Amino acid sequence: MTGFSDNLAAAKGGSRRRLASENISFRLQKVHLDQLREEAKEKRISLNTLANQIIDSYVNFGASVSKAGMIPISKSVLIELLEGYSEEQIKAIAKRTQEKIRIDRALQLRGRYNFEVLVDIFESWLKATGFSYRHNRDAENASRHTFIVQHNMGRKYSLFLLEALKVNSEPVLTRKVEYTITDNSLVIIGEGGEA
Numbered sequence: 458m459t460g461f462s463d464n465l466a467a468a469k470g471g472s473r474r475r476l477a478s479e480n481i482s483f484r485l486q487k488v489h490l491d492q493l494r495e496e497a498k499e500k501r502i503s504l505n506t507l508a509n510q511i512i513d514s515y516v517n518f519g520a521s522v523s524k525a526g527m528i529p530i531s532k533s534v535l536i537e538l539l540e541g542y543s544e545e546q547i548k549a550i551a552k553r554t555q556e557k558i559r560i561d562r563a564l565q566l567r568g569r570y571n572f573e574v575l576v577d578i579f580e581s582w583l584k585a586t587g588f589s590y591r592h593n594r595d596a597e598n599a600s601r602h603t604f605i606v607q608h609n610m611g612r613k614y615s616l617f618l619l620e621a622l623k624v625n626s627e628p629v630l631t632r633k634v635e636y637t638i639t640d641n642s643l644v645i646i647g648e649g650g651e652a
Contacts, residue, residue, distance in 0.1 A: 518566070518581040525565040526558060532610055539613040547613055551620035559625045572629040572649025576602050579622070600631070601648040612640045619643055 485493075497507040539547060563570040566578050576592075583590045588608045595601035608614060615638035623634050626647055635646040 514581070514584060517577075518585055521566045522585075525562045527562075536610050536614060539611070539617060542613070544613070544616055547617050548620045551617050552624050555621045555624035559628075570629070572600065572626065572647070575626050575629065575649070576647075579604065598648065600650065601646065603644065603646045605642065605644050607642045609641045612638065615639065615641070615643045619645065622647075 493507060494504055497504045500507065502510075542550065560570045563574050563578060566581075567574045580592055583592075583604075583606065586608075588606055590604060590606045593603045595603070606618070608618070619636055619638055622645055623636075626634065626649065629649045630647055631650045632648045637644040
């Protein structure tokens with residue numbers, strides 16, 4: 458199965474080969490098709506592009522997410538839960554939980570565990586959350602990635618997300634993570650190698 462990063466590289470004209478495509482037709486309920494057309498119009502993309510994004514999200518994240526032990530949770534519930542803890546407790550919780558699941562989750566979602574897989578999973582997760590984000594790959598060092606994430610969930614969530622990302626990626630990093638957090642956003646820079 459082709460990985461998300463292969464699809465992404467091909468879609469952006471990257472160095473990987475262009476993926477073959479095929480025509481297929483589906484019968485959809487009119488109400489769903491109308492909703493999809495409206496969303497495509499709002500996003501200023503074609504219905505075909507929207508359908509490909511939905512399928513890509515499902516194949517590369519949604520189909521395996523429950524098997525990887527992940528569940529959807531409301532932002533307000535998560536914010537409220539974090540409010541009951543100090544910053545040190547939040548760091549400890551993130552470390553404890555992520556150390557238990559980091560490799561198993563990557564294996565379940567992508568079949569392997571390395572830095573590029575973690576970048577791929579993180580970006581798929583960001584798309585699923587709907588958070589505004591920007592992902593840049595360093596032009597001179599392709600293994601160096603910068604993510605700027607706007608989550609609007611408060612400083613404690615920034616801290617939790619940062620700590621979770623650090624714990625997940627530490628075994629496959631070639632340099633220590635660089636970061637900046639604010640009350641509603643996170644900038645994280647990581648450079649990795651193979652596990």
